[in-house]
Every structure is written in structure tokens, then in C-alpha cells.
Amino acid sequence: MKVNTYMLATSLEEAYLTLQETTENAILGGGAWMKLSTKKVNTLISLDNLGLNGIKEIDGWISIKSMTTLREIETSPLIQSIGKGVLSSCINQIMGVTIRNIATIGGSIVSKFGFSDLIPVLLVLNTRLVFHKHGEISLKSFLESKIVGRDILTEVLIKKCNSPVFFKKVKTTALDFAILNICVSKTEEGFKIALGSRPGLAELAVQSMNYLNQLNTVSENEINQAASMVVKEIHFSSNQRAQKEYREQLAEVYVRRGLKEVLSI
């Protein structure tokens, strides 16, 4: 990354207006991913002085400010109140402690990485995003559309839930991206299943979820049925890490295991 000017924003509005000036201006999150970019940035806008750090509980929701690092989230006791600590166990599989000490939740969401471990987990939880201009939006709507535009993510809100959430990152080495991410939850809103690193951006398996959610009881047969539906409705493809067919097999097996785990059967 080549930077022309570094600006320490004094207000969110100043940061936002500078971002709108030209597409060559950019917001700096943790900067870990931006480091890899060969892009030329005219003004690099730092949010470091805007108090966008910290995790707190508000009326049954956990609020995480966008500049909070992945390590701060991973080690926060408050995070244990979401899906029995699923975010901690997901985050601690992302690279090492040093990068997690700089990478932020804001940068991890806004960049909509297909390989993201965090996004599928946030998708099966009730997650809402707060942008400076756009205001509040669900994570799902943000991922599926471009309605937010060039804005600044300020806060991530996650509903607390006591039920266990299944997360599996399939990878070949400790520091690699996932071959596939599988996440399954059963909360008061019903079943949710998300597949990430397909290798495309994570998606909810809506038809399979609807199928499970209209049933009165779910046992082995229905679990098998839902797992095979996932493979039909979600699009998988091949890349240098794995073939499409391998991903499909993994998805079916781990969705089945995930459903059994969240149902304790």
C-alpha cells in the first residue's frame, strides 16, 4: 500500500466527508489486509482517536465497536454470553495472536472476504451493523446488497444467546484459510445454517433452514434430509485449496454433525 497522506480524524463526520472526496481515500482498520494491497491511497483515514473501541452489554445485546481487535473480542468475558463462546473459538483459529492484536472486527466485516471465518458465525447469530450514515442494517442485508455504499462501520451488535453454536473450520495447516467453514445454530429464532469459504462469501442455507423450522420434531432422518438439501441449494466451487465435490462432501457431513451437536443427539 502506498500512502500519500495520513489523516487522524477528529470526528466521524470529518472521516466520512474525507472518504467521499475520492475513491482513492480509504479508512484504516487494523491495516493487516491493507498492507497486502498494492493500491495507492491518497488519504488514509485513521479512526484511532474516535473512541471506536470496546465491548459492552446493552439490553440483551453485545455491542462491539468497530475498531475493537479480534484478540480483544476473543479474550472478552462478555463474548462468552454469545453461543457459549463460539466467537472466541472461531477467532482463535484465525492466524496467530500478533495479527489478531491488530486486525479489527470492522475491517473483517466490511471487506466481505469469502474466506472469512468470522462472517459465517455472525450470520447464524442475530447480528446487526451500525454505519455512520446508513444507520442500522442486518449483517445478512449488508452482505447481500450494496445499499450501504462508501460508509464507516461504527458498531456491531450481536444478540446474546445461551444455546450452543457449532463451528467447524476445515483447513489443512494451522495458518491457512479454510477449505470450508460450517456453522449451525438453534436459537429462539429457529435453526440457522451458514457455509463460508465455499470459496465464495458465506451464505445462509435458507431452504434447509425453512425445512427444519417448520418441523415439530427433528430426528436423524430430518437431519440427513436437511444436510443433503444444503448441498443442493448452496453453490460450491473449486480453487487451489479444494475441489467443488470435496467441499460438497464436507458440507453434508459437517452440517449433519452440526445439527446433531446443537440438538445434543
Added chain:
Amino acid sequence: MKISLIINGQLRFVEVEPGEYLLDTLRKINILSVRRGCDNTSCGVCTVLIEGKPVPSCSYLSVRADGKSVTTVEGISDEAEKISAYFGDEGAEQCGFCNPSLALTVYALKKELIHPTDEQVDQYLVSNLCRCTGYISQKKAIKNYLGDQS
């Protein structure tokens, strides 16, 4: 731009470019124990402590460190000597390229985690790559160091 860094307890003023990374700044002022490996947050040899936390200096902008404390292995020399003695005992050192950063990360680990399990140690050090040792002897040495209460 002129920034101030508190490097190993000493205040220093350094001229940096807006897109300059801390690794380059530190090497520019002759702190050569901070090394360049992958240059993309994957290998750990550029690790320094910023306000006590281990970060990859290859991906940390120098302007961001303005006014902050930066610790390199020279700043923990007593503890680093102790750590390297344990490494020596186990034959856990070969070319030595990874050692300053590993010592810093192990030092940070000891400060952050009380009685860590073997799994926690592995997880903490997963991105400190060593090209020579194969890790077994390093792990033994680190375990012995962490068990040392002195």
C-alpha cells in the same frame, strides 16, 4: 512526518513517511534484531511489543505508533538471556533468525496467560515460524521457562 516513539524506555523522534511500516523505521535507526521474513503477518520474525502487546511490525504503520511504547528484544535483555539459556539447554536454537521475536512473544505470553496449558502455548506461538528447529526442542525450552518462577 515527525513521530515520537518510546523505544525500550527511551524517547526517540523519527522522521517517517505516511505509509512507512514500523519494521522499516526500526531497521532504519539500526535496531536490527527486528527482522523481515514474509512481510505479510505470517511468520512472526518482525514481532515487537506495542504497549506490551505483540504485533507484527511489518504490517503496523509507524505513524500509528506515535507516542507509544515499542519494545524490542533489547528492551527485555535480562529476560531474553534467561529464555535463551533454556533454549541452549534444549538445543532449541540453530540459525537464530527467529529468536528475538520468539523471545518477545514468549515473554508477552508469560505476562498475559497465567499457567497456560500446552494447547494455549501452541496457539499463542502458532505464527512464530522457525525454519530450523522443528519446534519440539523449542516447546520443551518454553515449557521449562514458563515453569521457572524466579
